[in-house]
Amino acid sequence: MSDTKTLIDNRPPSVANLFVDRVAATPDAEAYRYPVPAASGQGPDGWKSLSWAQAAGRVYAISAGLIALGVQPEERVALASSTRVEWVLADLGVMCAGAATTTIYPSTNAEESAFILTDSESRFLIAEDAVQLAKARERRSELTDLAHVVVIDPAGVEPAADDPEGWVLTLAELEAQGAAYLEKHPDAVTDRVSAITPDQLATLIYTSGTTGRPKGVRLPHDNWSYMAKATVTAVELSTDDVQYLWLPLAHVFGKVLTSGQIEVGHVTAIDGRVDKIIENLPVVRPTYMAAVPRIFEKVYNGVAAKARAGGGAKYKIFLWAAGVAREYARVSQDNFRRTGRASVPFALGARHKVADTLVFAKIREAFGGRLRACVSGSAALAPDIGFFFAGAGIHILEGYGLTETSAASFVNPGEAYRTGTVGKPLPGTEVRIADDGEILLRGPGLMEGYHRLPEKTAEVLESDGWFHTGDIGELSVDGYLRITDRKKDLIKTSGGKYIAPAEVEGRFKAVCPFVSNILVHGADRNFCTALIALDEPTLLGWAADNGLGGRSYAQVVAAPQTVELIDGYVQRLNEGLQRWQAIKKFRLLPRDLDIEHGELTPSLKLKRPVVEREYKQLIEDMYAGSREA
Template identity: 60%
Template sequence: MDFLERIRATPENEAYRYPVAVGDGDREEWRSITWGQAGERAKAIAAGLAALGVEAEDRVAIVAETRLEWVLADFGVICAGAATTTVYPTTNADEAAFILTDSGSVMAFVADDTQLAKLRGARADLAAIRKVIVFDPPKPGPEAEPADDWVITLAELEDLGRARLVEEPDLVETRVAAITRDRLATLIYTSGTTGRPKGVRLTHDTWAYQAAAQVAIGDNDADELQYLWLPLAHCYGKVMVCGQIRIGYATAIDGRIPKLITNLPIVRPTFMAAAPRVFEKVYNSVHMRVRAEGGLKYRIFRWAIGVGREMSQARQAGRTPSAVLAAKYRVADRLVFDKLRALFGGRLKGCISGSAALSPDVAEFFDAIGIPILEGYGLTEASAGSSVNRFDRHRIGTVGPALPGSEMRIAEDGELLVRSPAVMQGYHNNPEATAAVLTEDGWLRTGDIAVIEDGYLRITDRKKDLIKTSGGKYVAPSEIEGRFKGLCPFVSNILVHGEGRNFCSALITLDPDALRGWAAEQPALRGRSYEELVGAEEVRALVADYLDRLNADLQRWQTVKKFAILPRDLSVERGELTPSLKVKRRVVEQEYAAVLDDMYKGTLVT
């Protein structure tokens, strides 16, 4: 079922909820639109683009955060027969200009004045961009750019489109009918850590397959309510929209990550997809808050989590829990778990995790409290989804069985190969890079090291990220990093380093909220800033204790012998994290090269 079919099938059903500012303060309220209303706006956008000269297979860029207008603009581009070039709002002006130029985009949607300024600053290099459409009307004032015919508002584009539809009522239907399965639908540029990003060409068939696979899995139905905050410039966010169209459930959409915890009890979704960092932050926050309360509450919490983990392990092993365990779990649920689920709105049946490895300890905690996290796996080159756990087939520590219609096998060197209708056409304007990852018989070389056990896929590391120490031992850093995140409730990010070195070291950042909560209990540390805390010997000793626990379960060559706590957390804005919150390993290693080198000076640690 495509977008127009969904509109015809359920025009009165709710499609999207979105936040709107009310009054002059910070107050917001959530409003909604139906599929019919979303369709009317998308058709107006499509017709407006056509009126401005957009033709079939032209590229139109979207430079914006996740919001309702992003989805409508994307639908409009597709309904005009064109293809969407996605650009993260955090992309700097130089790289944004490269993406727009390399993609051959002829127009661009931007969120606001900030994104518009990027394009204005690079206008000399954007000769192909004929028009820029801004979602939020430019703010008046002395700093405002003078009006010109290069920029129009989204409202003006929709007005233009509605006028065109009066003249040509069947314009959208005609253009959609001409779309073939192998036509380009989306051009997503991978966030490379070195050099220029590569444009991944994804067709209409790849997204149609992803939607059909979600239907075949059967974990969601039309009565669900999804919460969507993931970057829509990323394939992970985009694939969550595809399933929605096919199945027909409503989606609450707001890409502001700081608003996530506030919004969940208001929206009360039934499921949500997220990156591991979101679950880790909640995990840390819950543990720190209950620990700070201390006394009986903390003892009850620890007892309940122990019971919950025991129940989770029984389910994982396929065992029927004993009557005693089931009774204890009911008590734990009433005393603790029900309150924890209320933080998510009380209706969350489960979550999907992707883009990076999720710590099994964190996954088991959420499973224990009754919110299973279904870890999945995919690449932009395979339109986000290749495998995922199911509610009825869930194995913590794996990324689940292959999606229906996808094939997976392990090469001789341990690399995972995928063949699927979800795999890209290739890299835009880059046949050499395409040939390097796509075999002649259609297998995608993923670059990930993996094993398949009883049909379940387990990723052990990125092929290029495997560490080979100077002693010739191989270390999988992501496995060690995931274990540490499950052990230490204070960690925000950790990067294990050791390529060509004689031992492994780590760069660690701490969660500011969790650290301040712990420091409030230490008389000598109360009132100190984050920067002061991470330099304190007490904090270093705290982290060292957790590293000792980690090392106790590792092989000698895997152990972290030295570490440094960084003075601030890693961020998307500084280019250290991808928009889906994955650490850019090479960028961080280069940025903190002096810190890493200092840990190896004059040492013979083995």
């Protein structure tokens, strides 16, 4: 512990310093891998690599190019792009110039993009492609601070008559300008890095939020330097690791993963295309990766659907193996907690060995065969899903944090992880539970405050440094945290009973292999109801085998057989709930919830007010005729 404390206490002022040190220490080691689509557009992608020295060549050129264009320390450079290697290089270039990155999701519409650019007072925008450039052009009259737009992929970018001269340039042109600037001013970038102070603004991330305008969270350089040191010690990373990074880098969870990698110096394979995950895993063969719970739910549902499609015998084997996996994980984790050894009784071990041969080995192979651990965050993972993967040899280390805490405040420790908890606090982070159950945090990962919103900052950040997370949780005697719900999401029925909807929703996701999203409703009502969206590929596969083939998703959802199918899973859910938690009625939605309709945040969290407003009539129909207390 003292070594860890020394490591964190002696952290450098910034990740930019860490990057310079990493390049000096291992210039020829592989740093990044990235996909190169086949020239014909057909067949599998190829992959290229950058060494740390090659990465530094591009980072310093980007940094110097920005300096040549006039960027000043702490000035904002917005970055609107999907996850790709250029995102990381550009972000590092911004940091090495002493400037601050404002992140924008590529899915953000023109109106909200303009709000973020204006509120952050961004002077530069690094845009992924013609689509992102078009958003800036559409709102250019409002973007009075925006001096230049740098386009990463210029394909399809055409000159516009009303663009100011030099307003748009490509990333290649920026790097060329930077290289020329460095020839005349060779110390320009290193001088900027040396001048960075820990309290200097590094990143401005706008919370996606579930209501209202997003708030800009100000994260100084010291936050990322702390995260780089603390997460590495908590997750026990090494130079031999290979990370597969696909999470949105505009989200704080994705961003923190780039800092720890620089500290350790291992390889990161970067590809943000979600539809390529299954194809990429056996190629990249990662030793660790991070994901959100929805990915694990989809994998579980996909495996279950494949087993069901293989016939009754295969599906029975899968269900038996899933039960063995959960029992094995629970028993081994309980024994590790008591004795320090993850042992199981002989009979259970024998059953697990058979299940491993029949089912689990294939799942591990689909993940590339070398996966040591997955880190899960952003939302709660249903414990039954976690226990299934743990028993199958895919160890999911749940963690917890917020944008306001630089992503990570808690993470489960290696061998001693406990499914259903988010682990222990990172070294240097303090935690206490308030009288009403709210989790309070204090430590080096906390934000400076909300950008230009001092009154909002004062609502959550006390003068002595304690931050109010808005989440409800419980701490075990030995320091493991369990999140029970969002404080504002707790439901109080008309009968006075409190219900944590996320807990009920998580249980249903573990019970029903067809569910994609579920919203439990019941505030001020005398019973609980649910809106349920089903996973389209899984549902249509079932439909084809049950006389509903050839119909659309909406038609299958409306069929009585489908309602009967899901009702069976709802009844199974209710068997394990208290009477006041039980789902008395439900409705199947005509389509899945998504980001495009504003029902999910870019990190796939449910926007409850949006969904409840959009499907208000369905909710009211479920309570029609009931006697409200």
